[in-house]
Amino acid sequence: MISSSTRTSDTEIESVITAPPPSYTATTQVHSRLKSFFYPGTQSPYPHTPELPSFNVPEDFDVASQKGFKSNSWFTPSLKSPKGIRRVASAPNANKLLFAKQQQPPPTPSLYRHNEISSVSLQSKAFRRTYSSASIKIKKLQVGPSSFVKIRMLGKGDVGKVYMVKQKNTDKLFAMKVLSKREMIKRNKVKRALAEQEILATSNHPFIVTLYHSFQSQDNLYFVMEYCMGGEFFRALQLRPGKCLNEEGAQFYAAEVIAALEYLHLHGFIYRDLKPENILLHQSGHIMLTDFDLSKGSSPPGNPGVVKSTSPHLPPSIDTKCCVNNLRTNSFVGTEEYIAPEVIKGCGHTSSVDWWTLGVLIYEMMYGTTPFKGANRNETFHRVLFCDVTFSHQPAPYQQHTPTSNCKSLIRRLLHKDEARRLGSRAGASDIKSHPYFKTVNFALLRHEVPPILPLVQMPNGIDAINFRKMPPDSCSLDLERDLVTPGKKEEQTNPFEKFSSMTLYHEGDSDSD
Numbered sequence: 001m002i003s004s005s006t007r008t009s010d011t012e013i014e015s016v017i018t019a020p021p022p023s024y025t026a027t028t029q030v031h032s033r034l035k036s037f038f039y040p041g042t043q044s045p046y047p048h049t050p051e052l053p054s055f056n057v058p059e060d061f062d063v064a065s066q067k068g069f070k071s072n073s074w075f076t077p078s079l080k081s082p083k084g085i086r087r088v089a090s091a092p093n094a095n096k097l098l099f100a101k102q103q104q105p106p107p108t109p110s111l112y113r114h115n116e117i118s119s120v121s122l123q124s125k126a127f128r129r130t131y132s133s134a135s136i137k138i139k140k141l142q143v144g145p146s147s148f149v150k151i152r153m154l155g156k157g158d159v160g161k162v163y164m165v166k167q168k169n170t171d172k173l174f175a176m177k178v179l180s181k182r183e184m185i186k187r188n189k190v191k192r193a194l195a196e197q198e199i200l201a202t203s204n205h206p207f208i209v210t211l212y213h214s215f216q217s218q219d220n221l222y223f224v225m226e227y228c229m230g231g232e233f234f235r236a237l238q239l240r241p242g243k244c245l246n247e248e249g250a251q252f253y254a255a256e257v258i259a260a261l262e263y264l265h266l267h268g269f270i271y272r273d274l275k276p277e278n279i280l281l282h283q284s285g286h287i288m289l290t291d292f293d294l295s296k297g298s299s300p301p302g303n304p305g306v307v308k309s310t311s312p313h314l315p316p317s318i319d320t321k322c323c324v325n326n327l328r329t330n331s332f333v334g335t336e337e338y339i340a341p342e343v344i345k346g347c348g349h350t351s352s353v354d355w356w357t358l359g360v361l362i363y364e365m366m367y368g369t370t371p372f373k374g375a376n377r378n379e380t381f382h383r384v385l386f387c388d389v390t391f392s393h394q395p396a397p398y399q400q401h402t403p404t405s406n407c408k409s410l411i412r413r414l415l416h417k418d419e420a421r422r423l424g425s426r427a428g429a430s431d432i433k434s435h436p437y438f439k440t441v442n443f444a445l446l447r448h449e450v451p452p453i454l455p456l457v458q459m460p461n462g463i464d465a466i467n468f469r470k471m472p473p474d475s476c477s478l479d480l481e482r483d484l485v486t487p488g489k490k491e492e493q494t495n496p497f498e499k500f501s502s503m504t505l506y507h508e509g510d511s512d513s514d
C-alpha cells in the first residue's frame with residue numbers, strides 16, 4: 001500500500017557516538033565472495049497540467065527507532081537523533097485501494113492507468129533460472145526452524161517479520177525472514193515471495209544480502225539471511241546532521257548502489273524499490289541491498305553487450321541494459337516519493353526506473369529530503385510528472401559543501417522524465433559510471449574503501465549492534481521449536497508454494513562449502 005511519507009522532527013539522544021573502528025574479521029566471508037564479483041539535460045517541458053486525481057489511500061507507515069552510528073573522519077558526529085517515518089512500498093492491490101477510496105472513476109486514463117497484473121513480455125514462460133552457479137552451491141536443506149533461537153524482532157512487513165536469530169550449534173547470528181502463507185495468499189503476494197527467493201538464491205554479490213537457507217513449514221516461508229549488523233541506511237541518514245551527507249559520502253553510497261543494480265540488471269532483474277529503507281549496512285559499513293519482493297525478472301535474461309565509451313580515451317564498457325531489454329512491466333509498484341513518472345502514468349516501465357530512483361536517492365542523501373515531495377500524495381505525483389527538479393533547497397546548516405555542478409548534472413540526467421533520454425537508457429550502469437561525478441571513483445575497489453559511516457557495534461557478539469526501528473514486543477506465537485519443515489508437495493496442485501525451494505546455499509569462500 002502506498003503511504004504518506006511525512007517525517008517528524010529531531011529529538012535528543014543521550015550520548016555522542018564514539019567507538020573503535022569495527023573489526024573487519026567478520027567480513028571475510030563477504031571479502032572472499034569478491035572473487036566472483038562482476039565489476040568489471042534538461043527536463044521535458046509539460047506545458048499542460050491536467051487536473052490531478054485524488055489518491056486517498058489510508059495512511060500506513062511505521063515509525064523508525066533511534067540508534068547511533070560512528071562517522072569516519074569525513075563527518076562530524078551527530079548529537080541529535082531524529083525520529084523518522086519509514087516509507088513503505090505499494091502493495092499489489094494499491095491501485096484498487098487508490099481508486100476504491102475515490103468517489104469518481106480514475107481520471108485521465110492515459111495518464112493514470114494502474115494495472116494490477118504485470119504484463120511482461122516473456123521470451124519463454126517456461127524459463128526458470130538454475131540456482132547453482134560457479135560460486136554458489138546448492139545443497140540439501142541442512143537446517144530447520146528448530147536449528148535457530150529467536151533473539152529479537154528486527155523488522156516487520158505486512159506479510160511477515162524479520163528476526164535476529166542465533167544458530168544453535170554455531171552461535172552464528174542470522175536474519176530470519178518469516179512470511180505467513182495465509183497473509184501472502186490473502187494479499188496476493190505469493191508470486192512476490194517466489195520472486196524474492198529466486199533473486200536471493202541466484203545472487204552472489206557483496207552489496208546484496210546473502211541467503212543461506214530457505215524452507216517452508218505448513219504455515220510459513222523462511223529465508224535465513226546474513227544479519228546486517230549496521231542496521232538500516234535510512235536510520236543512518238536520519239541521524240546525520242541535516243539528515244544528509246557531504247558529496248564524498250553520497251558519492252560512495254551511490255557507487256555501491258550502482259554496483260548492486262548493475263549486478264541485478266546483468267542477471268535480468270529490475271529492482272524497482274530503491275530507497276534508503278531498503279539499504280542495510282553490513283558491520284563493515286558497506287551497503288547490502290535487501291527486500292526484493294517488488295523486483296521483476298526477465299525470463300530469460302538477455303546477454304550483456306559491449307558499447308563504445310563516450311570518451312575516446314576510455315575503453316569500451318559493458319552494456320547491461322540489453323540484459324533486461326525484453327522486460328517491460330506495468331505494475332504500479334514503488335514508493336511514493338521515489339516513484340518514476342512512467343510508473344505513475346501506467347504506460348509500462350523498464351530498468352530505467354532503477355536509474356530514476358538512484359537520482360532521487362542521491363538527491364535525498366545530499367539535501368535530506370526528496371526532490372518531488374509534496375504536502376500529500378497527489379501533490380507528490382503531480383510534481384514527479386510535471387515539475388523540474390530544483391536545487392533551491394538551502395543546503396543543510398551542517399553540510400560542508402553545496403553540491404557541485406557535476407552532482408547536480410548527474411541528478412538532473414537521472415531524473416529525466418523521459419525514460420528514453422534518462423541517463424542509463426543507452427547501456428545501463430556504464431552510462432552512469434562514466435559521468436564526471438564518478439571520475440574519482442574506482443568501482444572495482446569499492447569494497448576496500450573505508451565507508452563514511454561506521455556502524456557502532458557495542459557488543460562483541462553484535463547482538464546489541466542495533467540501528468533498527470524500535471519494534472513493539474513480538475506478539476507473534478511463532479514457535480521455532482515446533483514449526484516443522486514441510487516439502488512443497490508437487491502432487492498438491494493447488495499448493496501455491498510448491499515452487500518455493502527448500503535448500504541450503506554455500507557461497508564460494510564459505511569455510512564449509514565443500
Ligand SMILES: Nc1ncnc2c1ncn2[C@@H]1O[C@H](COP(=O)(O)OP(=O)(O)OP(=O)(O)O)[C@@H](O)[C@H]1O
Nearest residue numbers: 154155156157158160162175209225226227228291
Ligand atoms: N539481513 C538483514 N539484516 C538485518 N536486518 C534486516 C535484514 N533483513 C531485513 N532486516 C530488517 O527487517 C526490515 C524488514 O525487512 P524487509 O523489508 O525485507 O521485510 P518485508 O516484510 O519485505 O518488508 P516490507 O513489507 O517493507 O517490504 C528491514 O527494514 C530491516 O530493518
